[in-house]
Amino acid sequence: xxGVSQNPRHKITKRGQxxxxxxxxxxxxxxxxxxRQTLGQGPEFLTYFQNEAQLEKSRLLSDxxxxxxxxGSFSTLEIQRTEQGDSxxxxxxxxxxxxxxxxxxxRLTVL
Amino acid sequence: xxxxxxxxxxxxVPEGAIxxxxxxxxxxxxxxxxxxxxxxxxxxxLIMFIYSNGxxxxxRFTAQLNKASQxxxxxxxxxxxxxxxxxxxxxxGGTSYGKLTFGQGTILxxxx
Numbered sequence: 286x287x288g289v290s291q292n293p294r295h296k297i298t299k300r301g302q303x304x305x306x307x308x309x310x311x312x313x314x315x316x317x318x319x320x321r322q323t324l325g326q327g328p329e330f331l332t333y334f335q336n337e338a339q340l341e342k343s344r345l346l347s348d349x350x351x352x353x354x355x356x357g358s359f360s361t362l363e364i365q366r367t368e369q370g371d372s373x374x375x376x377x378x379x380x381x382x383x384x385x386x387x388x389x390x391x392r393l394t395v396l
Numbered sequence: 397x398x399x400x401x402x403x404x405x406x407x408x409v410p411e412g413a414i415x416x417x418x419x420x421x422x423x424x425x426x427x428x429x430x431x432x433x434x435x436x437x438x439x440x441x442l443i444m445f446i447y448s449n450g451x452x453x454x455x456r457f458t459a460q461l462n463k464a465s466q467x468x469x470x471x472x473x474x475x476x477x478x479x480x481x482x483x484x485x486x487x488x489g490g491t492s493y494g495k496l497t498f499g500q501g502t503i504l505x506x507x508x
Contacts, residue, residue, distance in 0.1 A: 318495070325500070325501075326500055326501075327484050327486070327498025327499050328440065328496075329498070333494060333495060374439075376440070383430070383445065383488050383493035383494055385440075385496065386442065387441070389438070390439045
């Protein structure tokens, strides 16, 4: 157990709906990362925060995706107008150096 | 060309044998190298990291890095059925540490 918690663990939604995922890292991690993983592939970087500042976003992160980390604590990842291609595992990870400690992930299924 | 490529699997080894997992990367500026283990339905778990050329040992695991050849490997000695999982190679670089590029993973099965 890395201490990084994610909610909800599973989300099933209909195409066009909005969904939000939450990540609670451990307090020692000042960097927080979001990755996405589809079946049979490795995780892909989406974005990361140092404290409350969002320092980098991947080109994978379309305008429908937004992430926040208010006050440098928990983070949320919102997907607006979901599409079937958004179906994936959304992974949050914390860390202070290069080593990442992942939460259990939030699995999204878009029908 | 994929940025991080792992040897195609699945890889099957008998219990007690050495499992060898390989990974090549394309970005010569990469500075940090990681191996994660992922059990089915679970999230990736960090098992080894290496930053300098050479070998790094931790228990039954040895990571090997050759920056000139852009190659990193993971050896698992005395493989156990509990080592059966997908192994992910990940590469990072520069100040955006933690922004990792992962390979597609190699499925390892250790049979009794």
